[in-house]
Amino acid sequence: MSDQPQFQLDGQPIPFQPGDTIMQAAHRAGVYIPHLCFHPQFRPHGSCRLCVVNMQGKTVSACTQPASIDLEVHSETTELRQSRLRLIQLLFAEGNHFCPSCETSGNCQLQALAYDLGMTHYHYDPFYPTRIPDGSHPELFIDRDRCIQCDLCGRASEQADHKAIYLLAGRGQHTHVAFRSDDGELGSTQAQAEDRASHVCPVGCILPKSGNYPDIAGARLYDQIPIHAQGNHRRDDGGTHDD
Amino acid sequence: MAESPFEWLRAKSDFPEWDTDLAEQTLLNQHPAPFRPERALQSLVVLQQQFGQVSPPMQTWLASKSGVTVADLRSLVSFYQFLEPTPPPRYHLRFANNIIEQINGVNHLVEQARATLHDADCKVETTSCIGLSDHPIAALINGHPITRLNRSNINELCQLIRAGKSLQEWPRRWFAVDNTIHHPGPLTSYPYARGQGLALATQQGQQWVLNHMDASGLRGLGGAGFPTAVKWRLCAEQADPVKYITCNADEGEPGTFKDRFYLTVQTDQVIEGMAIAAVAVGASKGYLYLRGEYLYLVKHIEAVLQQWRERGQLGAGFDIELQLGAGAYVCGEESAMLESLAGKRGIPTSKPPFPGQKGLFGKPTVVNNVETLVAATYILQQGSSAFRLVGTEHSPGSRLHSVSGDCRRPGLYELPQGAPVQDLLALCGAEDAHCVQSGGPSGALLLRHQFQTPLDFESPGRGGSVMVFNRDRSLWDITRNFTRFFQHESCGFCTPCRAGTVAMNHLLDRYEQPTTARQKAQTRADMIELTQLMQHTSHCGLGKTAGLPVLNFLNQGAGHE
Ligand SMILES: Cc1cc2nc3c(=O)[nH]c(=O)nc-3n(C[C@H](O)[C@H](O)[C@H](O)COP(=O)(O)O)c2cc1C
Ligand code: SF4
């Protein structure tokens, strides 16, 4: 432990292993850096940008920045919290999020981070995009209105399920989650409810068709303990998958 | 000079019916192994040329041949603007909508064309700058450039379309692309001897070339100004025996067309620069990534490459393959270009690792702009001290500026690095310039009192492209044009740019509305904050700079709305 190299995160020493990113090391040390597209089991992506930290006068994403010795990294600054709040607000504004009726409400990482960062309103004009849902699969439902284009489903499907079913398509604001089947529908793929990819979405885009709204308000994942205190979880991961 | 451009062009009547044998033949003519997965994008581009579309049945066929899934092909088609899944119209007219065309009245031409051609088999669209701002108003007709359109000849053009005339029957002069150098300099006028620089490099060897490049102080002319020798050395030092040289000929920065000139007129020097870089790093394969808008240069570049092969200067130890983009500005960003070269959507990757360490197909790769490679050839032929004769200590040498907008002689001007903006304006006949946009939309807006600013890497006026505006032009229109451009070209990977560019345009909408002074001040503050958010948190240079036009406007534009 003591001969392990370290860097400083908000003044706290964080040991790291060769090849670690700042995020991986912080995560192992139990220090929370806000994130949505990062998942410790899958390769880093770097798209949500919530994990931006300051380092040597630059702002970088902690999930893609290699850790190195004696770095001084700052994460919980007023400016970065404000940047993260705005990024969250952009994610809300660009999709169609109606939390009160959403199956994932209370268990949603986007919503939990919004609360954490003190979001009270959209700030940006909502885009009201037209996004087409996919209900072709017998057990799974895709509500693209809530997708944040994080590609966690794509990475889980590839790295854990070895099925490579999910991918991102389109460009710019038209970027959307797609499925590797001839007709482009999820129902025509080999996707199964038990797949890892069916249980990785940080928001309410990939949903089971049955058993929704299982918990009453107050008993949901993020009702009692804020996300910064328990980390990014889903109600179906038994509190383990993010370790 | 370039062969007949029409070889790559067809009107719909010339597009053959979809036929798998013909498709296979066409692809095999282009490449010996067209069905390798990494060729997927190139195959789509070639099929698009041959059949005027890449329809779902064509995608299904390519998927079965290449093993790339239909969904992946669909995702490519949905990313690259020039890939069309639907049957082609007989005429596909794409007007450039850069600010230079806009101040020349392109919106009016688009309306006029749409009104006249509403019942013709013609699709009228706009597209980002096509590298012809020196000949406004420019458009692509079935992929081929048409220049100097105006309110009168647009009628003639519409009549030809209504009459169903094939492009071969259209006036030749409409297709003229003028590559005159209005002010030559070392790079564009020295006595070039084909292959001499490469011969010297081969004879002296890797270390000597690297040291020589170091001594020249050459900095990348594609935008960032990164020292070329440092880039080459990083790649040279990698242990991996397989390395690549890539030439970035994506030239997407609105208002820029210097690479068009080099690729047309000094093609040999681009190729020689790549071959020299190959000696310096030990690469055996090179790729030239040409933007889809420059399709009309393909025949010419291929022909010159063939000459090099026939003389034995290419082919044995090092060969170059030309690949095409398909309408995506972001693919000029080096890591996005490498993704595109590997047949994927042009999404920038995370750095580190840098291309020099892990680039194309995961191998150490040099990415250089066209002009940087021309300069490398110059340095090998004329010597590093000759190169340093002009320019400044930190930005040695000279560079070509693409000048467009309100001046009497738009076009190409080579000036030493560090020459002040006003020198350029005097040369191009822009005495009454009110402001210039230097370095493209992501560059600097310089007002009259800043015209002594030098054009070099140390100052905001990087140059490369200089768009000139007189007093009648609205800074607001310029800002709106650039901000829309960035929204259209965002690759969509990261939140601040994908959503931020849209939100920025919403804020500009709001700013235009009549509101109270307080609300206006709030919108202004929101715009500044969003610019900073994008600058600090975006994944690549596109998003980092996409807010700058707004910042320029707020800093410089007060009172000119
Ligand atoms: C959005 C974006 C677009 C770019 N477009 C181009 C381009 O069209 N041509 C180019 O040479 N460099 C372009 N660049 C810069 C490249 O990333 C890279 O720095 C350059 O090709 C390196 O070559 P150089 O060192 O010879 O300048 C672009 C960068 C960004 C961020
Ligand atoms: S996905 Fe999350 S943020 Fe979106 S509507 Fe559902 S609960 Fe709300």
Ligand code: SF4
């Ligand atoms: S479906 Fe969910 S996991 Fe997949 S990209 Fe969208 S938000 Fe991410």
Ligand code: SF4
């Ligand atoms: S900044 Fe824009 S262009 Fe660059 S990766 Fe992000 S979304 Fe794509």
